[in-house]
Amino acid sequence: MLIIHASRFDTIMPAFFDRLAAAVKQKRTPLVVGVDPRYKSLPADLRQGGEDLEAQAQAFRDFSIGLLDVVAPLVPAVKPQVAFFEQLGWRGMQALSEVVQHAHNLGLLVIADAKRNDIGSxxxxxxxxxxGEQSAWQGDALTISPYLGDDSLEPFVRTAEQRDAGLFVLVKTSNPGGKFLQDLTAGDTTIYSKVGKLVESLSNDTAGDCGYGVAGAVVGATYPEQLTELRTRMPHTWFLVPGYGSQGGTAADVAGAFDSSGLGAVVNSSRAIIFAHARDEFAGLDWQAAVEKATQQAIADLATACPLS
Amino acid sequence: MLIIHASRFDTIMPAFFDRLAAAVKQKRTPLVVGVDPRYKSLPADLRQGGEDLEAQAQAFRDFSIGLLDVVAPLVPAVKPQVAFFEQLGWRGMQALSEVVQHAHNLGLLVIADAKRNDIGSxxxxxxxxxxGEQSAWQGDALTISPYLGDDSLEPFVRTAEQRDAGLFVLVKTSNPGGKFLQDLTAGDTTIYSKVGKLVESLSNDTAGDCGYGVAGAVVGATYPEQLTELRTRMPHTWFLVPGYGSQGGTAADVAGAFDSSGLGAVVNSSRAIIFAHARDEFAGLDWQAAVEKATQQAIADLATACPLS
Known part of the structure; x- marks a missing residue:
C-alpha cells in the first residue's frame, strides 16, 4: 500500500520511510552523518570568533553548513544532535533551525536526534x-524515548502519520549502561523486546510502499546479536543504528540490521566523519576534504555489510 | 553535612535541595506552579499580535512574566514546561530564556521540565x-529520563553536584500508560522501584543539610499508594509530584509524598492555576487576579496534606 499525504510543503509526498528508502537506493548507502558540533573539536579556522554563546553558535552554523555541503551528494540523510545546539541556548537553536533548512535545500532528509518525550498535550x-506541518524545526523524523509508556508515543505517531514524518523510538541503545533497564527480563521478555514489540505493532499498522511503517527503532551497533534478533522480530520497523565508528561498532556488527534488499536500516557516524581533520590519516587535508574522504571511506566500509543492489 | 559550593553567581550557595527546602519553609507551601503556555488558552488580550511563531513567542513571554509576577511572593519555585516553548522554535526558546531570568530576578527557583537524556558526551x-555554571538556560534543576540507563545519568549528577543544581529523574509518572514499562516486574522488583533505588543511591551519596541529595524523583500524584511506598524507600530523595489538580490528583493523594517535617516533595499545578481565568468560579476577574486566587486556593488545599510547621 502506497501512503501519500499532502505534505507540509503543499506538494504530494510519500511517507517518510518511503522517502528514506528511495534516498538510500539513490545514494547507494545506508550511511547517515551525525551533525554533532562541539566547539573545541571544530577546525581551528572556525574558532576565531571567540567563545561566547553567540560566537560559538555562529561557528556551529558555519561548520554544519560547510559539512552539509560536502556530504549532501554522498548520503541520504543527516542526524543533527540537538543537545549540542541546545547547549548554546536559543542562539544555538536558531543556528540549528538554519542548518535544518540548509539540509532541506540540499535535498537531505533530516533526523532530529532529540530523544524527546512527555505525556498528553x-x-x-x-x-x-x-x-508538524507548520513546525518550527521542520524535522523529517525525530528520536523519542519510551519510558513514559505507550500512551506517550501516541501523539508522536498521530502527528508523524498526518505529516509524512518518521519516528525512531529508543529500543536497545549503544551505551554499556543501556542494559540497566533495557536488558531486564519481565515475564518472558526483555524490556527492549517489549518496547520493540510495541514499535513493530505501530509500524505494522502504518506500513508504506517500502514495507516499513511510521515508527522506527534506535538499535545500537555495539550489540550485534540483539540487532539481528530485533531485525527478525521487527520486519516492518526501520532501524537507526548508532555506535558505528568511534563507539566501536564495525560494518560486520551492523550487517544484521538490513533486510535482504539492503534496506531497513540507516547507520550513523558522527565523530569519525565530522572531525576527520583530526585523524592522522587525513593530516594536511583541508577539513572539508577530510570530511569527504572519511565519508567515502565509511560508505565503502558499509558496502561490505549492506546488500544494496 | 552542609554542602556549599561556589555558585554560578560567584557567591557561596547551598546545594539545590537545601535552597528548595529553605524556600518551601519560607513560603510555607510545597506548591510549584507549572509555566505551560498554550497559545489558544492564553487570556484573549494577550492574543492580539497574530499567530505566527514570533507573535506567539511574544505572547508566551508576556504571559509567563505576568504569571511569575503574581506567583513569586506565594510559591518557592516554578516549573517551565520546555515543550511548549520549543514548539515555537528558537523564538520560543529565546522567550524561555528571558522567562527563566525573570524568575531568578524575582527570587524563584526554576525547575526546567525538559525530560532530557542521552549518552556520554x-x-x-x-x-x-x-x-552549567555558564549555562545557556540557567535552570536550578532539570527533569531527566532513565531509559538509557545508569551511565546516562552520571554526567547530569556530576554537573549538578559541581553547580549546586538538582535533578528529578522520571520514576513513576502520572499518566495511565506509565504502567506499560514502569510497572513491569523484573526479578523481585518493579521497573519503577529499580529506577527509584538507583536514584536513592545517588541521593544518599550526596545528601545535603536538609537530608536530601542531588537526585530527586518524579512521582505522580495519580498513584498515591506507590507515592507512599516510594517515600518510605527513598528517604534521601526529594520528589517532584505532577498530576495534582487538572490531572485528578487531590491533596489527600499527595499526603504520602512528604516527610514528617512537611519537606521532601514539591507538588506541581499548571492548568488549574495558569489558566484560572477560564474557570467559572473566577469569571469576571482579570487573568492575573484569577491566577492569584487559584494559587492561594491550591496552597490552602495542600496545607491540609503537608505538615509544614
Whole structure:
C-alpha cells in the first residue's frame, strides 16, 4: 500500500520511510552523518570568533553548513544532535533551525536526534514542534524515548502519520549502561523486546510502499546479536543504528540490521566523519576534504555489510 | 553535612535541595506552579499580535512574566514546561530564556521540565546547557529520563553536584500508560522501584543539610499508594509530584509524598492555576487576579496534606 499525504510543503509526498528508502537506493548507502558540533573539536579556522554563546553558535552554523555541503551528494540523510545546539541556548537553536533548512535545500532528509518525550498535550507540543506541518524545526523524523509508556508515543505517531514524518523510538541503545533497564527480563521478555514489540505493532499498522511503517527503532551497533534478533522480530520497523565508528561498532556488527534488499536500516557516524581533520590519516587535508574522504571511506566500509543492489 | 559550593553567581550557595527546602519553609507551601503556555488558552488580550511563531513567542513571554509576577511572593519555585516553548522554535526558546531570568530576578527557583537524556558526551551537553555554571538556560534543576540507563545519568549528577543544581529523574509518572514499562516486574522488583533505588543511591551519596541529595524523583500524584511506598524507600530523595489538580490528583493523594517535617516533595499545578481565568468560579476577574486566587486556593488545599510547621 502506497501512503501519500499532502505534505507540509503543499506538494504530494510519500511517507517518510518511503522517502528514506528511495534516498538510500539513490545514494547507494545506508550511511547517515551525525551533525554533532562541539566547539573545541571544530577546525581551528572556525574558532576565531571567540567563545561566547553567540560566537560559538555562529561557528556551529558555519561548520554544519560547510559539512552539509560536502556530504549532501554522498548520503541520504543527516542526524543533527540537538543537545549540542541546545547547549548554546536559543542562539544555538536558531543556528540549528538554519542548518535544518540548509539540509532541506540540499535535498537531505533530516533526523532530529532529540530523544524527546512527555505525556498528553505536552507530547503533542513536541510532536508538533519537531514534525508538524507548520513546525518550527521542520524535522523529517525525530528520536523519542519510551519510558513514559505507550500512551506517550501516541501523539508522536498521530502527528508523524498526518505529516509524512518518521519516528525512531529508543529500543536497545549503544551505551554499556543501556542494559540497566533495557536488558531486564519481565515475564518472558526483555524490556527492549517489549518496547520493540510495541514499535513493530505501530509500524505494522502504518506500513508504506517500502514495507516499513511510521515508527522506527534506535538499535545500537555495539550489540550485534540483539540487532539481528530485533531485525527478525521487527520486519516492518526501520532501524537507526548508532555506535558505528568511534563507539566501536564495525560494518560486520551492523550487517544484521538490513533486510535482504539492503534496506531497513540507516547507520550513523558522527565523530569519525565530522572531525576527520583530526585523524592522522587525513593530516594536511583541508577539513572539508577530510570530511569527504572519511565519508567515502565509511560508505565503502558499509558496502561490505549492506546488500544494496 | 552542609554542602556549599561556589555558585554560578560567584557567591557561596547551598546545594539545590537545601535552597528548595529553605524556600518551601519560607513560603510555607510545597506548591510549584507549572509555566505551560498554550497559545489558544492564553487570556484573549494577550492574543492580539497574530499567530505566527514570533507573535506567539511574544505572547508566551508576556504571559509567563505576568504569571511569575503574581506567583513569586506565594510559591518557592516554578516549573517551565520546555515543550511548549520549543514548539515555537528558537523564538520560543529565546522567550524561555528571558522567562527563566525573570524568575531568578524575582527570587524563584526554576525547575526546567525538559525530560532530557542521552549518552556520554551528549548527556554532558544537555547537563552543561541546562545546569552549567555558564549555562545557556540557567535552570536550578532539570527533569531527566532513565531509559538509557545508569551511565546516562552520571554526567547530569556530576554537573549538578559541581553547580549546586538538582535533578528529578522520571520514576513513576502520572499518566495511565506509565504502567506499560514502569510497572513491569523484573526479578523481585518493579521497573519503577529499580529506577527509584538507583536514584536513592545517588541521593544518599550526596545528601545535603536538609537530608536530601542531588537526585530527586518524579512521582505522580495519580498513584498515591506507590507515592507512599516510594517515600518510605527513598528517604534521601526529594520528589517532584505532577498530576495534582487538572490531572485528578487531590491533596489527600499527595499526603504520602512528604516527610514528617512537611519537606521532601514539591507538588506541581499548571492548568488549574495558569489558566484560572477560564474557570467559572473566577469569571469576571482579570487573568492575573484569577491566577492569584487559584494559587492561594491550591496552597490552602495542600496545607491540609503537608505538615509544614
Amino acid at each position: 505536552t507530547a503533542e507540543g513536541y510532536a508538533d514542534g519537531w514534525l | 551528549t548527556a554532558e551537553g544537555y547537563a552543561d546547557g541546562w545546569l
